[in-house]
Amino acid sequence: MKIGERIRFYRHQQNMTQEELANGIISVSYLSKIENNQSLPSEEVIELLCNRLNILLVDETEPNLLDDLKDWYKSIVNQEKDKAVSEYARLKEAVDQRNDSTSMIHFLLFELRYHLLNRDLGSAQKQIKRIEEISTLLTDELLYYFFKFQGLHAYLRSQYSSAYDKYKKAEGFLASNVFEKWEEADLYYSIALTSSRLWKVSICLRYTNQALAIYQAVYNFKRSAECQLLLGISFQRSGEWKKAEESLLLTSKIAETLNDSNLRGMVHHNLGYLFSLQEKSEQAIEHYLKSIEYREQKDYTRKLHSIFSLVMEYYKTKNYELAKGWVKQALYILAEMEEDLVEYEYHFKTYQYLLSDPQSEEFECFLKEKVIPYFSEHNMFEYLATYAEILATYYENSYRYKLSSHYFRVSNDALRNIYKLI
Structure with missing residues (x-):
């Protein structure tokens, strides 16, 4: 990093204005030129500026520290939470002591990914803003990480279109940088997972197969199983039920071998969905119940997803009392959580109305003003189609045919979007 960029970086880190740094040394306009590498100052000026910032004249990057940071990042990607947590404080202290801008920027980026591992979205958002202030200092390699981590941040906030765009921007930096194969695979899997959320089935299949090829080559069985799971979901959506079941059963075998309860939960959930699509409700319910059983105690999001699928199946089969329970x-669960999960709040409140007071004006307003706009904004077409049809039927039963026709069109348009994406 050039000296001017380093000065700007550390000034930002210390929340110091240009006026405060330049005071008594040089003019603000001259400092601006130095920071933008438009002027090369004398060694005396550089030394005075560095002394005020309490940094060294030379950026003494220590390869060992950078290697440690990248090892830490790999443990985060591999979800080795205990290792990631134990290394965090040590590396933060080491980076603070070194005053090395290269290590500091890497740490800021990997710290962002660390916050995302812990699902601390508030801290992650603040970190993104900090990094945006120094984004002009990021190399192509660092921009790759920044776009990738912003993609994950958007994904965890259910902003799937934004996540997909960020991941694709990160992919644009792959060709110009040399990354390890596991890093490439992680990005491909992230794109595939987001594509699945957006019902981009053909894109999901392509990126899943790219990730799977790498994971199989390096004998990463857990990630290979997660890829097989994604393939199963994609085959479900394209109506290839036999292929879907084959992929899911293969995932199940790997999950048994690894004794991975979370993976077992995901397999049972998707087998439940597969049987539901085939109108085999008894088998679907059996797998949904097993999925809930295998979900880890604090894995609330996935547990809620399985509970929601179970509620829909009970409702479909007119087991209303079980659905209510x-x-x-x-x-x-939602009331006890610190994190707001708007999507699931809307899902379950909708079914609460359906099971108790489906013809109330309150339900009409809830669907029209909150639920349908939310799923429309997030391009979640499957749920948009379902809830728009429910509202259309509500208006039809109330003899308000103009409004009924409008929401049937909204539902049909959402379904067309799904089939177009497939």
Whole structure:
């Protein structure tokens, strides 16, 4: 990093204005030129500026520290949470002591990914803003990480279109940089997962197969299983049920071998969905219940997803009392959580109305003003189609045919978007 860039970087880190740094040394306009590498100052000026910032004249990057930071990042990607947590304080202290801008920028980026591992989205958002202030200092390699991590941040906030765009920007830096194969695979898997959320089935299949080829080559069985799971979901959506079941059963075998309860939960959930698509409700319910059983105690999001699928299946088969019981349990979980999960709040409150007061004006307003706009904004077409049809039927039963026709069109347009993406 050039000296002017280093000065700007550390000034930002210390929340110092140009006026405060330049005072008594040089003019503000001259400092601006130095920071933008438009002027090369004398050694005396550089030394005075560095002394005020309490940094060294030379950026003494220590390869060992940078290697340690990259090892830490790999443990984060591999979800080795205990190792990631134990290394965090040590590396933060080491970076602070060195005053090395290269290590500091790497740490800021990997710290962002660390916050995302811990699902601390508030801290992650603040970190993104800090990094944006120094984004002009980022090399192509660092921009790759920044776009990738912003993609994950958007994904965790259910902003799937934004996540997909960020991941694709990160992919644009792959060709100009040399990354290890596991890093490439992680990006491909992230794009595939986001594509699945957006019902971009053909894109999901392509990127999943790219990731799977790498994971199989390096004998990463867990990630290979997660890829097989994604393939199963994609085959479900394209109506290739036999292929879907084959992929899911293969995932199940790997999950048994690894004794991975979370993976078992995901397999049972998707087998439940597969049987639901085939109108085999009894088998679907059996797998959804197993999925909930295998979900880890604090894995609330995935547990809620399985509970929601179970509620829909019970509702479809007119087991209303069982559906009510699970809705009540889900709303209790949501009330106890610190994190707001708007998507699931809307899902379960919708079914709470359907199971108790489906013709109320309050339900009409809830669907029209909150639920449908939310799923439309997030391009979640499957749910948009379902809830728009429910509202259309509500208006039809109330003899308000103009509004009914409008929401049937909204539902049909959402379905067309799904089939177009497939």
